[in-house]
Amino acid sequence: MDDIFSLEERASQQYGLPIPNVSYWDSSKAFQKEMAKAFVPPEPSLPWNYYYTYSISPENRQQVLRDLGVPETQLQTTMGLLLQSSTIAIVNMINFLVHHNRKRLCILQPAYFSVALCCSMFSLDYGVEQISFSDGRPQIPVDKILSSGYDCVWITSPVFCTGFYFDEEHKRNIAQIKSKGITIIFDESLALPGKELIRSFPIDPEVFAIYSPHKAISINGLKFAIIVCEKCYEDFLEQWIDVFSGALGGSNRDAVFHYLSPNYLNCCYPTYKRYVETAKAEVNSIVDQFPFATMLSHTEGHYVNIFTDLDVQGRSSILNLLNRTIRVSLASFIPSELNGFSPEQGFSFRVNLTGDIVELKGAIGRILQYFSTLR
Known part of the structure; x- marks a missing residue:
């Protein structure tokens, strides 16, 4: 993971632009802004005692x-x-x-x-x-x-x-x-x-x-x-x-x-679900443009996986692909092999749908466009 972030940092410094990572685990400010409208925190705990x-x-x-x-x-x-x-x-x-x-x-x-x-x-x-x-x-x-x-x-x-x-x-x-x-x-x-x-x-x-x-x-x-x-x-x-x-x-x-509290199920969850479903529809519209890339159907939640027919296995080969992809597409990802996916099933990567929707669409499109040149 450190190698991936180092590649992103070097490219960002060279080109003077941020390198979005479509797999990153933190949500975007756009998602947080929507959730903040729905979230009502409980009365905070007092700081004195232990809680078990x-x-x-x-x-x-x-x-x-x-x-x-x-x-x-x-x-x-x-x-x-x-x-x-x-x-x-x-x-x-x-x-x-x-x-x-x-x-x-x-x-x-x-x-x-x-x-x-x-x-x-x-x-x-x-x-x-x-x-x-x-x-x-x-x-x-x-x-x-x-x-x-x-x-x-x-x-x-x-x-x-x-x-x-x-x-x-x-x-x-x-x-x-x-x-x-x-x-x-x-x-x-x-x-x-x-x-x-x-x-x-x-x-x-x-x-x-x-x-x-x-x-x-x-x-x-x-x-x-x-x-x-x-x-x-x-x-x-x-x-x-x-x-x-x-x-x-x-x-x-x-x-x-x-x-x-009712706020979790009746407010926060529906807000989360609306945002993620909108993002997934936009990501699907991009993936559909590339016949070699697929996503599982009937999914829910903010993590999805984009499967491709590329055959890229081993640490060195993956890092080389990432380095080239980052420099061409100005976007990055976390390979699914790091999440336990078998490399024998084709190269794939994770997408976090709580990212900024506009940024996600552009970044995924550029990544897949570069992948299309490798086939």
């Missing part, structure tokens, strides 16, 4: 679980461990797997990069299995997962950096994996309201889920994360918080109450 999960009333914690899709009949046996971020949730989740004698984790790629790094740090054996996109529709490699000695599997929903949510056939695939006694961890940090998989897979001793509702709508400064699991694991998870993450910040507590 149990600092939030049981009633409010149960309401968070309800809003995430936990049915009323399961509330008494389900817990939500409140944390500062999804990254901290991943650390705690991998630690849990190690201490509960899971031996080999399948990371279904694409997935967030820190999952594999945490496995290495905690000495948890893991393997990587790839979702394939060859027919324009994600395919889960069920047979490979079931035949490779895994006892737990990490599933990211929506499919990382694509905005694609698993359909009924995919859910049957996941149910088949679970039926073999394999523990399921859903990383749904970017799942939008109503799209949570725990609405289809009830929490039990072998089902865990991670959420970060504000991250899902690109509010990253005021947010919290939560691990949803069976209440029988409460003591273990609460004890390890002091080791890995400590107390919640005041902004994490405030984010919980904002999520519970």
Whole structure:
């Protein structure tokens, strides 16, 4: 990543122009301006005391679980461990797997990069299995997962950096994996309201889920994360918080109450959705002009992936392509290989739809125009 940013900086200094990165994780001022009109913050926390999960009333914690899709009949046996971020949730989740004698984790790629790094740090054996996109529709490699000695599997929903949510056939695939006694961890940090998989897979001793509702709508400064699991694991998870993450910040507590307020679902989410859908329509109109480039259909959310038929593999080749692209198109991107996509499925890159819409259209058009000269 540092190499990419260095290429952008050198080009920016040489040409005296900013180099927009269409994949960058921060939202644009244009998006923030629209969201600021909708966002009403909760009453801020006082700065004096520590806040932990149990600092939030049981009633409010149960309401968070309800809003995430936990049915009323399961509330008494389900817990939500409140944390500062999804990254901290991943650390705690991998630690849990190690201490509960899971031996080999399948990371279904694409997935967030820190999952594999945490496995290495905690000495948890893991393997990587790839979702394939060859027919324009994600395919889960069920047979490979079931035949490779895994006892737990990490599933990211929506499919990382694509905005694609698993359909009924995919859910049957996941149910088949679970039926073999394999523990399921859903990383749904970017799942939008109503799209949570725990609405289809009830929490039990072998089902865990991670959420970060504000991250899902690109509010990253005021947010919290939560691990949803069976209440029988409460003591273990609460004890390890002091080791890995400590107390919640005041902004994490405030984010919980904002999520519970009508402002999150009735104001912020619709504003987010309108902006992202407008941006996606504009990006689609550009991609449609280049037959060698495609995007998955039926996606939601602010990350999408543009697939191409270019064959560019390996660090050196990718950096060479990036360097040439930046200097010709005056625009940049993060290659999807860094997000866990297999290079064998064609070169691709991520687009953040909370970018400035006019800038996104121009930058993506210039990038794809340059790619067209390489074919």
